[in-house]
Amino acid sequence: MAEAGYFSIVLALVLSIYGMLAFLISIRTKNQALMGSAKGAVLAVAILSSAASLILVFFLVSGDYSIQYVYEYTSRDLPVFYRFSAWWAGNSGSLLLWLFLLSWYTVIVAYSRKGKLLAPYASGILLFNSAFFLFILAFLTNPFVRVSGWHPGDVVSAGAGMNPMLQNPGMVIHPITTYLGYVGFAIPFAYGMAALITKDSGDEWIKITRRWTVIAWLFLSLGNLAGAQWAYMELGWGGYWGWDPVENASLLPWLTGTAFLHSVMIQERKDMLKVWNVALVSITYVLTLFGTFLVRSGIITSVHAFGSSELGLYFLVFTVLMLAFGIILIVKRSAFLTQGQSFEAFLSKESSFLLNNLVLVGIAFAVLLGTTFPIISEAVQGVKVSVGAPFFNTVSAPLGLALFILMGICPLIAWREATLKGLFDNFLVPIVLTAFAVLDLFLLGIRNPYALAGFGTALFCISTIFLEIILGTRVRQRLTGESFLRSIGKLFLRNRRRYGGYIIHLGMVLMLLGVTGSHTYNVDLTKTVRPGETLQIGSYILKYNYLSEKDLGNLRLAVYASFSVYDRYNGRLLGVVEPQKVYYPTSNQPSTEVGLRSTLKEDLYIVLADWQKDGTATFKVFVNPLVAWLWIGGYVLIFGTIFALWPSLRMRERRQK
Incomplete structure (x- = not known):
């Protein structure tokens, strides 16, 4: 067989x-x-x-x-x-x-x-x-x-x-959804190259592949989200994204794919950015191959990688071949691709979309540079110089905030050319609401400038999204005489692509809240305690009860610690948390199962690091604010993508005719 x-x-x-x-x-x-x-x-x-x-x-x-x-x-x-x-x-x-x-x-x-x-x-x-x-x-x-050494008749x-570490639901979902995303981007790439070969300068290939692209982006988003949750629960380091090279490898095509999804709207509506779009789709697919090269080459060290193998060279050659194929076709067909309209004004929706693209590509370039820097440094100097999380955070944080600001601007800015009066009328309410909200946060004691910038940007985006929805609903009410709730429902159902996009943006903003909170106000503590002793961190008092073992079945044995969690201010018992290490019969190293108490406000995250026979144990304890909003936002994004993919009422009515 x-x-x-x-x-x-x-x-x-x-x-x-x-x-x-x-x-x-x-x-x-x-x-x-x-x-x-x-x-x-x-x-x-x-x-x-x-x-x-x-x-x-x-x-x-x-x-x-x-x-x-x-x-x-x-x-x-x-x-x-x-x-x-x-x-x-x-x-x-x-x-x-x-x-x-x-x-x-x-x-x-x-x-x-x-x-x-x-x-x-x-x-x-x-x-x-x-x-x-x-x-x-x-x-x-x-x-x-x-x-x-096996011979017919032998029994192993x-x-x-x-x-x-792979025996976790997250690592069942993460790889297959990531592959669905990677492979899915091959379709728009193939059609884009086909359009260049046939000298088709129109947008037929974009219309054909629109759903393919969104589906690929959906699966890649789900793969990154599942991977982050796996890292948070299984690796026991208190975080969800460590800028690991393989994590970055799946982020890169997501960034350029996101840029492509936005820029194709300009080509469809205004017949612009043809060279840019075919270049973006080529880069996105090449980056999926590059990510596969990183995972399988052994050229970088990662907890996610398969290890060193000779496959890396073959994938590198194939990746370069596909990149060269795309570049040659784009150069040869550049005369056909440059036909179309040009930008009429800097202050316009078209320009905001282009700036959005440039920021996304800028983030992708920075992540690519940081990821490949060890390879580059070894080739140039003979020594691998790794780039750590501080580099990625320093570069991506300001660019990310700029991206979210543009996300807030795009819905309310006019096509072709926006007037100063129109900008003032559209953005007065969001700016005033954001200013008052940031002032309130400052008065409540939030003084970290990064936190204020992150929360302020998120509030600005939320206000523009809801303002755009309210304005659209009121217009429909005037035209149809429907109630507000009926109008908003019909508005969404008849324009799934547009309003599904707003749901996706809302999910992204909720994720921004989670990232901002968990990176600016997280606290951690490492301490060795005996049974009966307490730990204090944030608003919690943790009483270490005991250390014990339990049989999990399938020959697995867990060593776990029991903690009673109390509110530091009123002494109320909040619950019991049990971090553990799980031993498997086929591995000498145990896996980490964190003890987690999660609320919308913050996560209490406990890791059993080491222990002695008398029950004395060392624990790593983290308080990570607003992490739950990262997961909520991720699944709002997934829902919004599915909503946008589903045929709208208008499309179904056209098909019936």
């Missing part, structure tokens, strides 16, 4: 190469029969990649430890849920997952009724990408290779087991 899985990969590689050539020849000769054969090859590659994936999953779930991949990432005590998730726990399995997703995405493109002129080119480009992954799987990291009865 393992041989069948490997044969599926090899045959899929052959068919992907045939499909590429068949698309190329059929386009040039206009041979429809050959075009149909090329589409059949696309479908065959998808079926074969599915067969290989199913065989690997069967081995993982059934526990065939004669397969090296199964041996390395599963064990008999591992729950079935995590055996299945082992599909993407290692190099070869995760690349097979990538191929599986990409091959079926290619089927949808090849058989799509939209963009019939562009689809064959896009399909050929996607098949080229599939061929690369199939080559890697066939010749460099075969997921079906047997354990060294146990596996090495999965890394304890």
Whole structure:
């Protein structure tokens, strides 16, 4: 059966190469029969990649430890849920997952009724990408290779087991959603390149790929959010984003993808930014490949990376090839892309969108520079010089605030040219409300300038979002005579794309509140105590009750501490928190399970760091204000994206006609 899985990969590689050539020849000769054969090859590659994936999953779930991949990432005590998730726990399995997703995405493109002129080119480009992954799987990291020294008839009865840090729901959700985002951006890239090849200077490729782009951005957002929650709960360092190189690798395409989603609106509405848009979509896809290179090359050190392997060089070459492909096409077609309108005034919605793009790309460039600086320094000086979190925070904080200010300005500024009177009328109320709110915060004792800037910017954005919604609702009321609630409901349902965007912005603002609070007013304490002694931090008194053990099943053992949490000011018992270390039978190192008491105001976060036989233990305790709003905002963003994707009433009415 393992041989069948490997044969599926090899045959899929052959068919992907045939499909590429068949698309190329059929386009040039206009041979429809050959075009149909090329589409059949696309479908065959998808079926074969599915067969290989199913065989690997069967081995993982059934526990065939004669397969090296199964041996390395599963064990008999591992729950079935995590055996299945082992599909993407290692190099070869995760690349097979990538191929599986990409091959079926290619089927949808090849058989799509939209963009019939562009689809064959896009399909050929996607098949080229599939061929690369199939080559890697066939010749460099075969997921079906047997354990060294295995012979037919041998029985391998146990596996090495999965890394304890991966046995967490967050690490089940995070990788697959991130891959869905990474692979999803291949579609707009392929269509963008197809538009350049065919000299199509219009926005057809953007209309075709709009939903693809939003879906890819949605999954990448969900992947980053799940990864941050995993880091917060599993790594035990008190934070959720450490500017780790692999974290940065998934942030980079999210930033440029966000810029692309905003700038395409200018091309659709004003026929502008054509070169910029095709460059952005190329950069975004190249950054997904670059992130994959970082994870698999071993060139950087990260808790998220797969470790050192020879795959890095191949991914680097492929990444450079895709980058060169995009640059050459953009340069050759620049004359077609520069056709269109130009900006009429600096004070306009178009200009605010462009500034928004420049800030996003500026943040991406800074993050890319900081992430690759160790590589650059080693190449130039022969010594790796790492860039820490202070660099990223110093650069991204002011740019991030500028981005949110622009987010607040965009909804209320006019297209083409905004007058000073119009700006005054539109922004008077938000500015006054923000000024009074910041003054109130100052009088309440919030004096940190970064906190005031962050909270003030968030309040400004919230006020402009709600003002825009109220103004739109009132206009609809005057036109229809509907009640306020009915008008606001119809306004949202008939303009899902626009108002879904406002929901997304609101989610981002809530996340800004969480980031600002947790970075400016967080406190921490590390202390060794005996049972019966107390700790004091923030508004809490923590009484250390005892240290004990408990059986968690599946051969797992937990060492945990019990804390009674009291309000420091009134002595009221708030609850019991139990941080713990969990030991797994296949690992010498325990995993961290933090003790967490979370409210909308703040998180009390306790880590069991070390302990003695007499119960004396060392704890790391953190109080992180407003972290809950980071997660709430993230899921508001996800909801807003889904809301924007859902067909509006207006669109459904058009389809019915």
